[in-house]
Amino acid sequence: MIFTAFFKALGQLGDPRFRKVFWLGVALSFLLLVAVTAAFLMFIQWATGDTTTLPIIGEVNWIDDLLGWSGFFLMLLMSVFLMVPVASAITSLFLDTVAQAVEDRHYPNLPTVPPVPFFDGLKDSVNFLGVIIAANLLAFILYALFPPATPFIFWAVNGYLLGMEYFQLAAMRRVGRANAKLLRKEHRGTIWMAGTLMALPLSIPLVNLVIPILGAATFTHIYHRVAKSSP
Numbered sequence: 001m002i003f004t005a006f007f008k009a010l011g012q013l014g015d016p017r018f019r020k021v022f023w024l025g026v027a028l029s030f031l032l033l034v035a036v037t038a039a040f041l042m043f044i045q046w047a048t049g050d051t052t053t054l055p056i057i058g059e060v061n062w063i064d065d066l067l068g069w070s071g072f073f074l075m076l077l078m079s080v081f082l083m084v085p086v087a088s089a090i091t092s093l094f095l096d097t098v099a100q101a102v103e104d105r106h107y108p109n110l111p112t113v114p115p116v117p118f119f120d121g122l123k124d125s126v127n128f129l130g131v132i133i134a135a136n137l138l139a140f141i142l143y144a145l146f147p148p149a150t151p152f153i154f155w156a157v158n159g160y161l162l163g164m165e166y167f168q169l170a171a172m173r174r175v176g177r178a179n180a181k182l183l184r185k186e187h188r189g190t191i192w193m194a195g196t197l198m199a200l201p202l203s204i205p206l207v208n209l210v211i212p213i214l215g216a217a218t219f220t221h222i223y224h225r226v227a228k229s230s231p
Contacts, residue, residue, distance in 0.1 A: 001225050002194045002218075008106065009217035018101045018217070025094050025213035032086045033209075037075045040082065076205035081136075083208040084158045084199070088132050088165060090212040092125030095169045098216040107224060113173055124172075128165040135161055155199045162202075163195020166219040174223070187226045194222055 012018045096115050103110055139157050143150045164184060171180035184191060198215045202208045 001190065002197060002222065005194075005218045005221035005225065006197075006214070008221050009102070009214050012102065012105060012217060015101065015105060018098070018105075021094060021097050021101065022210070022213045025090060025098075026209050028093065029083075029086055029090055029209045029212055032089060033079055033082060034075065036082050036086060037078055040078065079205050079208055080203045081154075083202045083211075084136070084162065085129055085132055087162060087198075087202060087208075087212040087215065088129045089125060091128075091165060091169055091216060092122050094213060095166070095216045096173065098213055099170055099173055099220040102217050102220040103224075106221070110174075116169075116173055124169060125165075128161070128168075132158070132161050132165075151203075154203070155196050158202070159196025159199040160192050161195070162198055162215070163191040163193075163219075166195065166198070166215055167191045167223060170216070170219045170223040171227070174227070183223075183226060183230055186230060190222070190226065194219065 013022060100115075135157055139153055142153050146153065167184050167187075168177075168180050171183050175183065198211060198218070202211050
């Protein structure tokens with residue numbers, strides 16, 4: 001079901017309406033990644049001083065490197081971790097539009113639903129973003145205790161959180177917040193697996209830029225599949 005949903009999302013790139021929001025999502029994901037990277041580097045510079053020596057990389061001048069070509073490659077490297085909060089933030093902007101485009105093509109007989117009010121969607125996305133940031137900060141304890149398992153812990157934690165967020169927002173459009181939570185709990189295993197398969201490519205630089213929008217489309221398909229099997 002998960003792979004079928006993903007390939008359906010991928011196949012819709014030929015749809016001009018979907019393609020427009022896809023590329024807009026990619027562009028905004030990149031700009032948001034730049035902003036998050038800059039904020040993170042400024043925080044590091046404030047905490048450690050203007051110059052820091054890192055293993056393998058050597059001496060790093062945070063702001064100078066950010067403004068040069070090395071800043072671009074540093075951003076790509078950091079995107080392995082920073083694209084998770086970026087993907088979370090993108091949902092509040094695009095999930096409703098993406099879900100509507102998916103439903104218009106694949107589920108044309110559904111009744112029309114009003115769009116989720118902007119501030120309701122923003123509130124949910126901010127709450128999810130806060131949970132993701134807090135969980136990832138706590139995960140550093142596990143990374144320190146089990147260094148060889150760090151990638152697997154990262155994918156499992158963020159897969160669970162991203163799956164929960166994307167499914168909740170996709171389902172909430174159709175059945176409301178309370179029923180969306182019930183559906184999510186009933187199918188938590190499938191949702192966790194789908195979220196983990198989303199977290200994997202999010203840790204690949206450049207590839208991760210296309211995942212937020214494809215993820216929104218994929219979880220829209222997953223919602224409709226699981227909704228059929230639930231009372």
